[in-house]
Amino acid sequence: MGYFDKFKSKGIPFMDGKTKGDLSDIVNQPLHIDDFGFINGANGEYAVVHFAEKRDMFYFGNAILTEMLQEVRKDGKEKELSDIIICFDKRTAKETKREYMGFDLFDSMDEFDAR
Secondary structure, X not given: OHHHHHHOOOOOHHHOOOEEEOHHHHEOOXXXXXXXXXXXXXXXXXXXXXXXXXXXXEEEOXXXXXXXXXXXXXXXXXXXXXXXXXXXXXXXXXXXOOEEEEEEEEOOHHHHHOO
16 A cells, blocks of 8 residues: 555554553553553553563553643643653542552652652
8 A cells, every 4th residue: 555554553663573461460560661652542642652671562541641741841841751750549539438540659669669
């Protein structure tokens, strides 16, 4: 097809050949986001993330991660993000008592280890 091949992609290039992971499988692990993008879904835009430590995987972000990454992109801080450690954990909403996936950000492994 040649020219039109560039329009066939249904995802983000770093997703090609990778396995879809689940954020609940990487809870309490220090990770670095080395690439991310956004996909439009039925409920709006959501993030797709690649971690340096999980080379063969990609992960769909929840609303909280998507909001953070939208702001990172808006502020032009994508490059700095790869130096930050992100650690996911399961949290419970105060009002609804519903469990959700949250995250914390750390500047260094020392800071991560001291949490």
